[in-house]
Amino acid sequence: METTSPVERLLRGIAITLVCLFFMFPIVWIVLMSFQTNETILRVPPSVIFAPTLENYTALITGKLETAAGTLDIDFMGNLWNSLFLSTASVAVGLVLGVPAAYAFARLKFRGSEDIAFTLLSFRFAPPLLVLLPLTIYFQQLGLANTYGGLIWVYQLIVLPLILWIVRGYFEDIPADIEYAYRIAGHDFWSTFRRIALPLAGPGIAAAGLLSFIFAWNNFVFALVLASADKQPVTVGALAFVTASGIQYGQVAAGIVLSIAPTFALALYAQRYLVEGLSLGAVKG
């Protein structure tokens, strides 16, 4: 056991508090902003004392944005739904494709497997804008532009490499002997994959799913170019708050709070899967 002196513990506490303040402050400030009107937000100097209002949230939920120039229709709830649907579907497709592929890369060393795996990872190196222009033209010709299917397909560029490389590592960490033992016991390749490899890589698959969900959720540029209003996720939808009569800071803040809430909740919930790790007590260390 590690023993720490009270002074060390105090210093450590202060350091952690500072780090937390540094990283959490913007989020706290956004939450505060979401309960204020544009006038109180733009006060100089800024203050944390204000009369809280829910009008930003009502505007988002009802879809009616009151600006100095009149009432504007926005579809923020539709955007939120789009984000949820696109991210969930992309991760689902990514897992269905990526997990078996990761297993193949981890276990079946075939000719060129490393090259293919690296090529898939290299999708993460290229700036998205590089592929976007040609992709836009292809999508328009193929009729995939502004469809959920097309977007989910493009989202695989974000999701698939992530799932592939994280899950592959977890599969590689499973001692091959455990799978061999199950095969020798009389089970075929598929049931070994289902009953041994998948459950043992479970925490890794959960982690990869969660991370890729967050990456898909936060994506901006693919959806900006390839989707029009009715298919846009929140990241793009937030642009609607930049109106002719100024930027609606209050609504932007409320929109951000609503859009980070699902990923925040998911991260909190899935945290234990990430921490749990593989407990391979069956094999000598």
Added chain:
Amino acid sequence: MTITLKNIRKAFKTNTVLEDVSLSVATGETLVLFGPSGAGKTVLLRLIAGVIEPDGGEIHVNGQNMAGVEPEDRGIGMAFQNFALFPHMDAFANIAAPLTARHQSKAVMKDTVEKVARLLKIDHVLHHKPKELSNGQKQRTALARALSAAPSILLLDDPLRNVDAKLRFEMRLELPRLLKDQNATVIYVTQDYKEAMALGHRIAVMNGHGIQQIGTPQDIYLSPANTDIARLFGDPVINLLDVVPERRDGRVAALISDTAIPLLEDYVPQIGQACILGLRPEALRFVPEGTPGAIPVEVEAETPLNEKTVTLALTLRGREIMVSRPAGTPGPTSGRAHIAVDAASAMLFDRASGRRIAPVHKIIRKEEVA
């Protein structure tokens, strides 16, 4: 079920592990694969189990070529050295794994698992996960899993390696009976020569890419193929002394402590050649001074082990020689002493190649093997 290997070759990248290995195991026989780590014992087992494929050669089980037969279709039970238990299943599910594959009813499965668990004394921990089991219990669970479907071929990869000494000793006594009851053809891998001699009907000694010698435990002990094998079997290790056989008083002899030790007349061709004389410590005995042929030595140290006493002595030329005698029998503890050698038990090896030079007439001795 018989197992036959024909000219098996296996290499991992440029590292040759097995070269031209041929072997056959009869129905109901226990063959022990013995050798230092890295000799390819485990690789050989895995080839038979079908989890890796040979680069060349054929594996036949009961006369059927196993090429392309999946591991699950070979009907083999295997216990891994590292246990390889399924960490997310409890001991019961681990042991039942071969039974679920055979689609047996719940009741039959429960009966079978409990029976084999009782036999191996793990019936009280059936609902524990592998990480909650002690090493000994893990080892028994792994063994129970290999046995539960009563396979006619059992591959046991050093199953006693990772368990404590007491359990190892117990299991060494229990296993032969267990294996006999199963009436299975067994290939057993070990690095412990005592285990090899206790369990094997035959022992195959593996070293450097292949099998160096195969025979009954007696064969291996009394007629090792080379000095390496002679050294691997026996505790304390065999005395190996450089000698050049010569003719003395009309007989073939080797000189130790300036005393001629008579050798078998079969070794006439080795006169004048560089050889190594192998003397098992238990084939030497202390004799009173003046006994004909007695070798004078200086006693250096005595180590009493429980069942035997090992004496380290020096020859007149300063060569170390170990003598083993049953505990409780008289022997010198220091100073000058004399030892006698039985000509028939002396082995002669070629010094350049290390190979044993077999006497022309094979000598059959029925001696107690320590």
